[in-house]
């Protein structure tokens with residue numbers, strides 16, 4: 001019987017670099033896990049594409065998905081809903097592939113209840129001032145939203161002990177290497193063969 005995939009959850013305060021690190025990991029040819037695209041009621045930022053960055057929904061549509069039990073978890077974060085489509089995650093894990101979620105802490109807690117075997121990683125900034133600097137430099141949010149996100153960030157960082165691993169994002173490449181190493185180690189710990197190795201065997 002095929003082994004189920006590993007559910008990998010990455011959280012961290014707004015502006016720490018989750019999206020940057022995730023995009024870098026998924027641009028590496030060796031990456032064998034699948035990214036679960038979230039649903040959100042937030043307005044798309046410039047350059048964001050529906051179905052690529054998020055599935056952008058109205059509040060009414062999102063609430064209907066909640067009613068229909070279509071979300072593995074969901075949370076309200078600084079005035080908008082965010083949630084993970086349940087079918088995609090379950091089907092992909094069943095097919096033996098690892099799934100990568102990038103979600104905030106309230107959602108991660110719900111996932112932990114449903115998937116206690118998941119791998120939970122928390123990304124931290126080198127300092128709070130550097131966090132603020134990154135979110136300001138990104139330039140995607142007005143000042144009052146940045147201030148709200150900074151308040152939430154402090155609360156989120158206090159939750160990092162609920163995670164299996166805390167990874168510092170000082171440099172993007174180093175943070176990616178750390179995350180990849182943790183995933184490989186987790187596969188070895190569970191005495192599961194790394195997806196990279198299976199791919200190689202299948203290719204021969």
Ligand SMILES: Nc1nc2c(ncn2[C@@H]2O[C@H](COP(=O)(O)OP(=O)(O)O)[C@@H](O)[C@H]2O)c(=O)[nH]1
Nearest residue numbers: 014015038074075077082083084102103104107
């Ligand atoms: N609970 C939950 N949080 C999510 C989901 N998708 C994204 N988030 C989190 O929602 C927060 C806000 O996301 P976003 O508005 O894109 O801002 P950014 O992470 O600062 O770029 C971040 O912490 C995301 O990781 C999801 O499906 N569920």
Ligand SMILES: Nc1ncnc2c1ncn2[C@@H]1O[C@H](COP(=O)(O)OP(=O)(O)O)[C@@H](O)[C@H]1O
Nearest residue numbers: 014015016017018019020134138169170171172
């Ligand atoms: N290691 C890093 N060093 C310096 N800047 C970074 C680093 N990682 C990300 N950034 C920058 O910080 C800002 C926030 O990153 P982003 O990936 O959008 O964060 P998040 O998804 O956690 O909100 C972006 O402008 C990004 O280019």
